[in-house]
Amino acid sequence: MRTTRYALAASFGLTLVSAGAQAQPAADFYKGKNINLIISSSAGGGYDTLSRTIARHLPKHIPGAPVVAARNMPGAGGIIATKHLYTIAPKDGLTIGGVQNNTPFEPLLGTKEADYDPRRFNWLGSPSFETALLIVWHTAPVSTIDELRKREITIASSGANSTPSFFTRLLNELLGTKMRIIVGYPGQNESFAAMERGEVDGYSSIFWSSLTATKPDWIRDGKIKSIVQYGPEREAAVGAGPSVSEFLTKEEDKVLLEAAIAPLALGRPFLLPPDVPADRVKLMQDAFAATFADKEFLADADRLKLGVNVPRSAAEVKAIVEKAYATPQPIVARLQKIAQP
Numbered sequence: 001m002r003t004t005r006y007a008l009a010a011s012f013g014l015t016l017v018s019a020g021a022q023a024q025p026a027a028d029f030y031k032g033k034n035i036n037l038i039i040s041s042s043a044g045g046g047y048d049t050l051s052r053t054i055a056r057h058l059p060k061h062i063p064g065a066p067v068v069a070a071r072n073m074p075g076a077g078g079i080i081a082t083k084h085l086y087t088i089a090p091k092d093g094l095t096i097g098g099v100q101n102n103t104p105f106e107p108l109l110g111t112k113e114a115d116y117d118p119r120r121f122n123w124l125g126s127p128s129f130e131t132a133l134l135i136v137w138h139t140a141p142v143s144t145i146d147e148l149r150k151r152e153i154t155i156a157s158s159g160a161n162s163t164p165s166f167f168t169r170l171l172n173e174l175l176g177t178k179m180r181i182i183v184g185y186p187g188q189n190e191s192f193a194a195m196e197r198g199e200v201d202g203y204s205s206i207f208w209s210s211l212t213a214t215k216p217d218w219i220r221d222g223k224i225k226s227i228v229q230y231g232p233e234r235e236a237a238v239g240a241g242p243s244v245s246e247f248l249t250k251e252e253d254k255v256l257l258e259a260a261i262a263p264l265a266l267g268r269p270f271l272l273p274p275d276v277p278a279d280r281v282k283l284m285q286d287a288f289a290a291t292f293a294d295k296e297f298l299a300d301a302d303r304l305k306l307g308v309n310v311p312r313s314a315a316e317v318k319a320i321v322e323k324a325y326a327t328p329q330p331i332v333a334r335l336q337k338i339a340q341p
Contacts, residue, residue, distance in 0.1 A: 026280045026283040027063040027064075027283070028064070029280060030062050030063060030064040030066045030093075031063070031064030031065075031066070032064065032066070033064070033094060034066060034067045034068075034069060034094070035058075035062075035066050035068045035069070035094050035095070035096060036071065036096070037051060037054075037055050037068055037070040037071070037096045037097075037098060038070075038071060038072075038073050038081050038084065038085060038089070038095065038096070038097050038098070039051045039071065039072045039073065039074075039081070040073060040074065040080070040081035040082060040097065040100050040103065041072065041074050041078065041100055042072055046268075047098060047100060047268060048070075048072060049304055049306060050127070050268055050301070050306050051098040051270075052070050053297065053301060053304065053306065054288075054291060054297070055068040055069070056068075056300075057291050057294050057296060057297040058287060058288070060294075061286075061287040061290040061291050061294070062283070062284070062287045063283070068096075070098075076113060078100030078102060079103055079106060079111070079114050081099060081103075082097070082099050082103040082104075082106075082114070082118075083114075083115070083116055085099070085121070085271065085273050086117075086121070086273060086274065087116070089273045090273075091275040091276050092276065092277075093272060093276045093277065093280035093283075093284065095272070095273060096124070096270060097121075097270065097272070098268065098269075098270050099269060099270075100268075101130070101263035101264070101267060101268060101269060102263050103118075104121075104263075104269070104321050104324075105262055105263055105321075108259075108324060108327070108332065108335070109335060109336055109339040110336045110340060111339075111340075118321050119318075119321060119322055119325060121271040121272070121273065121274060122272035122273070122274065122284075122285075122314075123269060123271050123314045123317040123318045123321070124271055124284055124285050124288045124314050125288045125292065125311060125313050125314045125316075126266055126267040126268055126317055127268060127292045127301070127306075127308045127311050127312075128267040128268060128307055128308050128309045128310065128311065128312075129231065129232050129233060129265055129266075129267040129309065129312065130208070130209065130231055130263075130268075130307075131207065131208045131229055131230070131231035131233070131234070131238070132205050132206065132207055132208070132229065132261075132264055133205075133206050133211065133226050133227075133228070133229050133238065134171060134202065134203075134226070134228050134229075135206055135224045135225065135226050135227065136153060136195075136201050136202035136224065136225050136227060137195045137196070137202065137225075138222060139198070140153055140201040140202060141153070141201075142201075142227070143225055143227070148177040148227060149175070149176050149177055149178065150178075152178040153201035153202060154182050154200040155168045155179045155180065155181050155182065155200060155201070155203060155204050156182055156185045156190075156191035156192075156195065156199075156202075156203055157181050157182065157183050157204075158183065158184075158185055158187060159183050160181075160183060160341070162183075163205050164181075164203060164205045165181050166205075166338060166339055167205040167230075168204040168205075170257075170260050170338050171204060171230075173256075174247070174248060174257060175228075175247055179202075179204065182194075182199075182200050188203070188210070192215065208229070208235050208238060208307075210307070212237075212305070212307070213305035226238055226239065226241045228241060229241060229243050230245070230257070230264070231243075231261060231264045231265070232264060232265035244257060252331060255327065255328070255331050256331050258323075259331060259332070262320055262321070262323075262324040265312075265320045266312070266317060266320055266321075267312060270288060272284060285314040288314070289313060289314075292311040293311070
């Protein structure tokens with residue numbers, strides 16, 4: 001009996017300690033702590049550079065100025081890191097995720113490996129949205145959508161289920177264009193080199209921010225033609241070219257486009273795992289908002305050509321995700337067929 005009482009007392013004491021830790025005010029919690037920022041892409045790319053830039057500026061906006069250390073967890077187009085953040089990562093507010101914008105929507109597209117519910121994440125916001133372009137090399141025999149409906153061109157892609165392939169099929173579906181996908185190019189750089197060599201005519205899903213950062217000479221010297229743009233907002237800097245939405249007359253096509261480009265609306269989102277204490281979530285959401293408005297961060301982002309434009313708040317990111325998952329089932333079925341033919 002005495003042993004049982006001691007065991008109960010010890011258990012009660014541990015419960016009080018745990019409850020006390022959970023009840024610790026968020027403003028005090030982060031003092032002297034280390035925050036782990038998991039990046040879902042490999043080192044050296046745009047997501048990685050942006051996340052590490054945020055990691056340098058974020059601590060000054062968190063009470064207690066904790067250390068933020070970034071590490072990469074690439075794989076499966078960002079799904080590995082997203083699953084880790086959903087199931088394995090501690091739920092104490094000391095692990096943040098910077099995930100590729102496709103990963104919140106992989107479950108919606110029917111990707112079997114994406115066995116998580118993105119609506120349960122605690123979204124922190126995004127520093128930008130993305131505008132994508134369908135571009136062709138200047139020697140390609142088309143310059144407009146009307147011409148592309150009459151004449152077939154070739155589009156470089158890495159694989160049948162990759163992002164360029166998805167958006168090529170989407171544009172063919174919505175616009176009646178005749179683009180043929182040529183797979184086997186490992187990434188964007190190899191696809192661009194194939195355009196320059198004349199092996200393919202174009203590329204269907206280059207972000208304007210990436211194009212201006214990596215190939216400004218293409219724009220300056222007229223080496224490419226922008227056929228159409230698509231995204232949550234028109235990018236005025238692209239010029240007078242049309243956007244996909246201008247060609248759509250059927251309401252179901254408009255809904256399909258909105259669901260398909262939801263990743264572009266997210267831009268480059270950041271999150272906390274599910275079940276983090278609410279006050280820590282709020283503190284971190286405020287810290288990210290302050291970082292995105294920080295003049296020193298913006299100066300670094302501009303110097304590094306990170307394409308930071310219009311920040312999305314945590315609430316706006318959450319609304320984008322939830323709206324996509326409220327898409328009517330017949331539209332979802334069309335979306336899944338395009339994503340996984």
